[in-house]
Amino acid sequence: MKTVVIGSGSWGTALAQTLADNGQDVTIYGVNAAEVNDINENHKNSKYFAETALNPVLRATTDLSVVKDADVVVLAVPTIAIEPICKEIDPLLTKKAIVVNVAKGFNPKTNERLSDVIRRCISPDHLSSVVSLIGPSHAEEVVIRQLTSIDAVSQNDADAIAIQNLFSNKYLRIYTGNDEVGSELGAAIKNVMAIASGILSGLGYGDNTRAALITRGLQEMIRYGTYFGGKEETFIGLTGIGDLIVTCTSVHSRNFEAGHQIGSENTVENFFRDNTKTVEGVRTAKIVHEVAKEKGIDMPICEEVYQILYEGKEPKDCANDLMIRKLKAEF
Numbered sequence: 001m002k003t004v005v006i007g008s009g010s011w012g013t014a015l016a017q018t019l020a021d022n023g024q025d026v027t028i029y030g031v032n033a034a035e036v037n038d039i040n041e042n043h044k045n046s047k048y049f050a051e052t053a054l055n056p057v058l059r060a061t062t063d064l065s066v067v068k069d070a071d072v073v074v075l076a077v078p079t080i081a082i083e084p085i086c087k088e089i090d091p092l093l094t095k096k097a098i099v100v101n102v103a104k105g106f107n108p109k110t111n112e113r114l115s116d117v118i119r120r121c122i123s124p125d126h127l128s129s130v131v132s133l134i135g136p137s138h139a140e141e142v143v144i145r146q147l148t149s150i151d152a153v154s155q156n157d158a159d160a161i162a163i164q165n166l167f168s169n170k171y172l173r174i175y176t177g178n179d180e181v182g183s184e185l186g187a188a189i190k191n192v193m194a195i196a197s198g199i200l201s202g203l204g205y206g207d208n209t210r211a212a213l214i215t216r217g218l219q220e221m222i223r224y225g226t227y228f229g230g231k232e233e234t235f236i237g238l239t240g241i242g243d244l245i246v247t248c249t250s251v252h253s254r255n256f257e258a259g260h261q262i263g264s265e266n267t268v269e270n271f272f273r274d275n276t277k278t279v280e281g282v283r284t285a286k287i288v289h290e291v292a293k294e295k296g297i298d299m300p301i302c303e304e305v306y307q308i309l310y311e312g313k314e315p316k317d318c319a320n321d322l323m324i325r326k327l328k329a330e331f
């Protein structure tokens with residue numbers, strides 16, 4: 001199997017190294033020459049992993065024609081780049097490839113789920129199926145081979161199993177799934193909850209608050225996901241509660257980190273001025289706000305994050321407003 005990983009950032013590098021560790025034929029395609037050269041010449045990706053030594057067989061290129069003849073193409077770019085990169089690679093593919101998406105969120109232009117974007121932009125002659133490889137997984141831990149479990153989710157069972165076998169090894173255990181809607185919506189919305197968790201931490205709240213946020217955040221994810229046809233059980237799996245826990249509680253999470261800055265400063269001003277990192281929950285909060293409003297889905301935590309990010313509401317007021325809503329039964 002020839003695999004090309006599109007994206008020389010943190011997750012693309014960690015996943016490509018996993019395939020290199022598995023003895024697979026894998027090349028990273030990157031647009032950033034400094035990242036590509038660092039991988040090829042120094043066996044590092046210093047921008048993301050400081051001093052971590054990468055598997056020395058790992059290779060990267062800035063030449064997109066590398067996707068010719070690929071059996072598997074892994075899209076490890078931010079959500080904003082998924083549609084443009086699919087349109088770029090489609091004419092270069094020479095056979096039906098399994099396209100693996102690892103991004104978490106929605107297409108910012110159309111609010112589509114990412115698997116739908118890929119199916120729309122890659123012609124049927126070049127696409128076997130789309131597999132979402134998602135779950136609780138910080139690149140910083142996978143790159144140093146910390147034990148991790150995630151899901152390969154697809155409408156095509158055989159392709160999900162192929163991706164499970166391709167990536168699994170003694171430190172990365174992949175489960176398969178077929179609930180594309182539930183898995184992708186869970187993985188997207190947990191980033192908004194991670195921003196909320198960071199905000200509460202930045203405001204000075206502790207363990208009780210975070211447990212409440214994760215539990216009630218999961219209820220919002222279930223409400224939104226089942227509205228669109230996702231299965232409730234998916235949300236108690238790796239792409240639901242699993243990813244929610246890892247992102248709401250980790251110093252590695254860029255969404256949590258963003259929220260922590262916003263909460264501790266009680267404003268979004270400096271975050272929006274200075275941020276250069278991939279913080280997917282920011283765009284997702286806007287999309288969830290728009291869709292939930294249109295469909296009448298009750299998403300109180302997501303709505304307060306939206307109000308902070310886009311409507312100038314102060315974080316401390318949002319936390320208070322969530323607590324003094326009309327009292328009700330838990331279920």
Ligand SMILES: NC(=O)c1ccc[n+]([C@@H]2O[C@H](COP(=O)([O-])OP(=O)(O)OC[C@H]3O[C@@H](n4cnc5c(N)ncnc54)[C@H](O)[C@@H]3O)[C@@H](O)[C@H]2O)c1
Pocket residue numbers: 006007008009010011012029030031032035048076077078079081084085102103104105137138139140277278280
């Ligand atoms: N980092 C993680 O731990 C992790 C884990 C699971 C999922 N993800 C998801 O993976 C996606 C990618 O995130 P990341 O963490 O790797 O981001 P990152 O910021 O570390 O790297 C993004 C990379 O994409 C590249 N890129 C941007 N546009 C491109 C294009 N058009 N063509 C080729 N390359 C392009 C950038 O140059 C950069 O190298 C996000 O949706 C994120 O939520 C990340």
Ligand SMILES: O=P(O)(O)OC[C@H](O)CO
Pocket residue numbers: 104135136137138139191194243246247252253254255256278279280
């Ligand atoms: O750094 P974050 O917040 O994008 O989180 C990375 C992964 O999605 C965790 O599973």
